[in-house]
Amino acid sequence: MKLSLIFVEVLSAAEENYLKAILKLELEHKVSVPTGALAHAFGIQAPSVTDMVKKLALKKLLKYEKSKGVRLTDKGKKLAIAIIRKHRIWETFLVQTLEFGWEEVHELAEQLEHVHSEKLIDKLEAFLGFPRFDPHGDPIPDKKGTIVSAKAIVLGAAKVGGNYKVIGISDDSTELLHYLNKLHVKLGTKLLLQSREAFDGSLVIKIGSRGTESISAIVANSLLVVED
Amino acid sequence: MKLSLIFVEVLSAAEENYLKAILKLELEHKVSVPTGALAHAFGIQAPSVTDMVKKLALKKLLKYEKSKGVRLTDKGKKLAIAIIRKHRIWETFLVQTLEFGWEEVHELAEQLEHVHSEKLIDKLEAFLGFPRFDPHGDPIPDKKGTIVSAKAIVLGAAKVGGNYKVIGISDDSTELLHYLNKLHVKLGTKLLLQSREAFDGSLVIKIGSRGTESISAIVANSLLVVED
DNA sequence: CCATTTTTTTAGGCGTGTCTAATTTTTTTA
């Protein structure tokens, strides 16, 4: 009798973080990702990235052309999406079940996403009722890796006088989320864009039934909204 | 103004596993733990242990006397208990909330116990309703590190003719727990000890309202019971 | 109590994932 050996290639947390970061940069810039962009994303030095991408290339998780950057292979992309799925399911669990604030969960999910158990994630997902979006409005990939793409625009690109609804935050930083808490902006909040300052792109907005506030272009560009 | 820098010493998973293993061996043998015992516990070579205990000694987590073994300091013991607390709370969550089998959760908890977040564990504990025992009957230390000590005996040392109730399993191995599932033995199951074979210490027991079964001394010694 | 066995330590090495310094390649721009 012939036993078929199953190779379960287990990636380290570092390797998984690279795959996630590369996918994110690919989606943002739709081109191959320069090693320098990864160094910047992780706050590490460029040679460290060169070493790692060589290793990931050997594992067929990405294609690396010297001095030209990297692109995920199908295998690498599939794994990257699986990790994002884990991250977002954990974030949803932390906010929905354990009542963490949305600004607290990203760092924790960075750890939890590296726990190796497909079954755990599937059970969590079922326990949560198969949520489609995480606490920041980001879509949760399904088990097959399908991601619903939000047709949102960033508030920074919205038109003055328009009414919008916040459906996502394109930046998980604790600081931004804390600031949004202060402004009483959360998922579902209605915004009226009253004016845009040409000089710096800052906006004056009316937040729900509250007063008006001025927000910087940086904040405006991380608020994902739909017309309302 | 003088700021007091707070050093949050973050231990690696390996370091945490050493602390846990040392505490377990200390409790079992009530003496200092030889490096060889740790090598055996982890299935690694003795020189690896020597290296690690030197490092843990530098961090004041244990006392190491060359060729004489190690003992946890108060600091080390406190950390070890905190890790056991995490392990058992995660196991309880997995069984109670996500409906894993009790035989599936140990390995997963081995990963989850190394997620660094006091707040996460406290929230999980509250969500679970402050459980006092994990799915294998092991006591869950409270936030202060207090562990209720079970006054159980092992079935192997029980007296023939006695009625007992299973309150714990002193071995988390998947294989044993699977075997107990097959025997329909779980926490709370009533047992009647019918006879003991002098030759090998094996027992014949009546399991609840089911038939009688013969179990080996090895199994008998991992069943924690109280008189019933 | 000395010789043999067992346990532990020392010495040196390796893969991972990071670093700095120096060099090479690519891009920009004068």
Added chain:
DNA sequence: TAAAAAAATTAGACACGCCTAAAAAAATGG
């Protein structure tokens, strides 16, 4: 298009957590 600037790579190093081989220390036992 050639020089300068920017980006990337190579070279060499280091902490971590493990290894094997050899030496030393402790325990055993005749």
